[in-house]
Amino acid sequence: MPKPRLDVLCIGNAIVDVIANASDEFLAAQGLTKDSMRLVDANEAKRLYDHMQPAREVSGGCAGNTAAGIAALGARVGFVGQVAPDQLGEFYRHDLRSAGVEFTTPAVDIGVPTARSMILVTPDGHRTMNTFLGAAQQLAVEMLDEEQIRAAGILYLEGYLWDPEIPRYAMVRAIEVAREAGRKVAFSLSDLFCVDRHRDGFTALIDGGRVDILFANEAEILAMGGVPHLETAIAAIAPNVETLVVTRGAAGALAIRGSERADIAAERVREVVDTTGAGDLFAAGFLYGEASGKSLEQSLKLGAICAAEIIQHYGARPEEDLRALAGELVD
Amino acid sequence: MPKPRLDVLCIGNAIVDVIANASDEFLAAQGLTKDSMRLVDANEAKRLYDHMQPAREVSGGCAGNTAAGIAALGARVGFVGQVAPDQLGEFYRHDLRSAGVEFTTPAVDIGVPTARSMILVTPDGHRTMNTFLGAAQQLAVEMLDEEQIRAAGILYLEGYLWDPEIPRYAMVRAIEVAREAGRKVAFSLSDLFCVDRHRDGFTALIDGGRVDILFANEAEILAMGGVPHLETAIAAIAPNVETLVVTRGAAGALAIRGSERADIAAERVREVVDTTGAGDLFAAGFLYGEASGKSLEQSLKLGAICAAEIIQHYGARPEEDLRALAGELVD
Numbered sequence: 001m002p003k004p005r006l007d008v009l010c011i012g013n014a015i016v017d018v019i020a021n022a023s024d025e026f027l028a029a030q031g032l033t034k035d036s037m038r039l040v041d042a043n044e045a046k047r048l049y050d051h052m053q054p055a056r057e058v059s060g061g062c063a064g065n066t067a068a069g070i071a072a073l074g075a076r077v078g079f080v081g082q083v084a085p086d087q088l089g090e091f092y093r094h095d096l097r098s099a100g101v102e103f104t105t106p107a108v109d110i111g112v113p114t115a116r117s118m119i120l121v122t123p124d125g126h127r128t129m130n131t132f133l134g135a136a137q138q139l140a141v142e143m144l145d146e147e148q149i150r151a152a153g154i155l156y157l158e159g160y161l162w163d164p165e166i167p168r169y170a171m172v173r174a175i176e177v178a179r180e181a182g183r184k185v186a187f188s189l190s191d192l193f194c195v196d197r198h199r200d201g202f203t204a205l206i207d208g209g210r211v212d213i214l215f216a217n218e219a220e221i222l223a224m225g226g227v228p229h230l231e232t233a234i235a236a237i238a239p240n241v242e243t244l245v246v247t248r249g250a251a252g253a254l255a256i257r258g259s260e261r262a263d264i265a266a267e268r269v270r271e272v273v274d275t276t277g278a279g280d281l282f283a284a285g286f287l288y289g290e291a292s293g294k295s296l297e298q299s300l301k302l303g304a305i306c307a308a309e310i311i312q313h314y315g316a317r318p319e320e321d322l323r324a325l326a327g328e329l330v331d
Numbered sequence: 332m333p334k335p336r337l338d339v340l341c342i343g344n345a346i347v348d349v350i351a352n353a354s355d356e357f358l359a360a361q362g363l364t365k366d367s368m369r370l371v372d373a374n375e376a377k378r379l380y381d382h383m384q385p386a387r388e389v390s391g392g393c394a395g396n397t398a399a400g401i402a403a404l405g406a407r408v409g410f411v412g413q414v415a416p417d418q419l420g421e422f423y424r425h426d427l428r429s430a431g432v433e434f435t436t437p438a439v440d441i442g443v444p445t446a447r448s449m450i451l452v453t454p455d456g457h458r459t460m461n462t463f464l465g466a467a468q469q470l471a472v473e474m475l476d477e478e479q480i481r482a483a484g485i486l487y488l489e490g491y492l493w494d495p496e497i498p499r500y501a502m503v504r505a506i507e508v509a510r511e512a513g514r515k516v517a518f519s520l521s522d523l524f525c526v527d528r529h530r531d532g533f534t535a536l537i538d539g540g541r542v543d544i545l546f547a548n549e550a551e552i553l554a555m556g557g558v559p560h561l562e563t564a565i566a567a568i569a570p571n572v573e574t575l576v577v578t579r580g581a582a583g584a585l586a587i588r589g590s591e592r593a594d595i596a597a598e599r600v601r602e603v604v605d606t607t608g609a610g611d612l613f614a615a616g617f618l619y620g621e622a623s624g625k626s627l628e629q630s631l632k633l634g635a636i637c638a639a640e641i642i643q644h645y646g647a648r649p650e651e652d653l654r655a656l657a658g659e660l661v662d
Contacts, residue, residue, distance in 0.1 A: 018422075021650075049425060050425070050429075051429075052425075052429060053429050053430075054390065054399070054425070054426040054427075054429050054430050054648055055422070055425070055426065056387055056388065056389045056646060057387065057388040057389070057422065058387045058388070059385065068385070086417075086418060087417060087418040087419055087444065088418055091349075091386070091388065094380060094381070094383075094385070094386070095385040095386065096385075098381075098383060098384050098385050099384075099385050113418065315387060317385055319352075
């Protein structure tokens with residue numbers, strides 16, 4: 001097996017975040033489920049946007065955020081995702097490339113704009129996402145660069161890719177290519193409701209042994225395990241993957257690999273401004289650790305440091321120097 | 332003279348800010364003059380953007396920022412500016428309207444996109460602006476709603492409007508309409524280099540008695556007065572306007588109206604993150620004070636409070652509750 005040219009290749013929905021403050025009353029009046037992500041069509045996107053406060057736009061998308069974090073830590077990383085040839089698509093490409101991420105998927109003009117997620121941030125820093133997938137849902141198998149997939153030590157995919165049909169096929173193919181090349185496959189369950197929507201598909205992936213590293217938060221692992229107790233859910237899922245990583249917000253995180261287990265506390269933060277991207281950046285830190293041969297506990301610690309940085313400002317791409325924050329944990 | 336329907340109507344370049352961090356070394360390598368605004372064409376805009384770090388996008392434009400600030404303080408305010416029918420134009424319109432600003436200027440499709448300003452913020456919080464005017468430079472006389480101008484107690488214009496030829500005519504006409512209706516005209520010198528570029532035009536406006544309230548920072552008033560001493564420059568300019576307002580950054584601000592003069596200190600701030608919009612929001616606070624019959628010193632104080640809010644975060648639109656910050660100074 002040749003030495004990987006990239007440490008990690010991330011595949012996901014290429015989404016620009018449109019971030020606005022909102023009250024809990026606004027969420028209730030709009031019938032939105034706090035902390036969750038829902039998919040909206042063009043009409044609902046327009047309707048909701050018309051009611052939202054002034055916003056800021058920042059490149060996002062779970063796997064894109066993870067890629068930006070990995071690059072900020074100094075590893076070699078690529079991203080695969082679909083944008084349209086429009087202003088948002090230009091911003092998206094610029095923001096990834098200037099962060100040091102290899103992003104070669106061409107824009108496609110299929111009459112729909114680049115995806116955006118309208119993110120409502122409540123005063124407690126929690127975020128509620130309303131995503132119009134637009135061009136992102138057109139990421140086709142043909143857009144994959146199989147050579148690039150074979151050249152990456154770890155292939156990382158977000159569960160959200162399972163929502164639109166076309167990218168789902170691309171994702172399955174990408175996993176196949178990676179496994180045939182002897183590479184590792186990492187996968188995030190993305191969201192509680194995403195697990196609900198795609199339980200069978202995710203179960204087939206995991207139980208079929210096609211996921212080496214599985215990322216989940218507490219709600220997602222409980223939903224996936226189908227039981228109301230964390231340790232029971234972990235005991236049910238962990239044997240089916242090489243490594244299981246569970247993030248628990250302010251309660252820290254844990255990882256299990258065979259008979260090995262590590263538990264860590266969350267990093268202390270001054271103020272939680274916007275939790276968007278916490279899980280994505282945790283994955284970035286952990287995957288950086290994995291790619292550079294760190295221990296399970298060190299990789300978790302790297303994840304916690306990156307997550308702590310991202311929740312202290314608006315937007316899900318790092319603003320502080322992650323390498324400096326990680327100190328001697330980076331090479 | 333009928334009671335105004337709007338307290339203030341702001342006319343300016345409709346610009347989306349594309350904000351990225353940059354080092355002083357980067358500014359030097361690019362040959363940029365720190366703290367200034369320069370106009371760039373489409374090619375230079377692309378070239379510079381390709382070299383910039385990941386960015387965040389927020390609606391901006393001096394007069395637009397001022398309008399958003401006035402609305403946040405609770406006054407009735409409108410904005411006139413030209414956007415294109417594209418994604419940036421949609422963001423721009425949404426951000427003003429949802430801030431409570433009347434914005435009815437239709438988008439025009441003239442083959443150029445909505446304006447953007449690439450703003451480089453150095454670690455000391457200072458900003459250097461590179462503006463591609465795009466659609467903004469097509470704000471034509473025909474786009475003015477003269478009824479709206481007559482219905483506003485104060486017409487506020489930014490000096491930057493003098494740069495592109497077409498909006499210059501629109502600005503001159505708007506001033507004429509406002510004066511004929513017996514309304515006040517407020518004007519900002521915008522930028523030291525803008526004064527250099529348009530000294531004759533600005534002199535004709537001011538000496539011709541067509542400006543009631545003139546806003547300038549220290550560098551601008553020195554350039555306009557053509558002398559190296561602040562008090563000498565003030566003495567030269569003040570007699571030609573009803574009210575002269577001079578902002579001095581951390582050194583505070585002063586205003587002169589006939590024989591009356593007020594001097595105030597700057598508000599204390601925790602950390603200067605990004606000085607973009609400091610002057611615009613100072614003007615917002617001052618104009619709110621003027622429109623609501625405050626004293627010269629109270630209006631200055633309102634300006635200082637708004638400016639202090641804006642420099643403590645990225646972007647030039649208010650994020651905190653300006654009414655709460657202003658306390659008993661607002662009605």
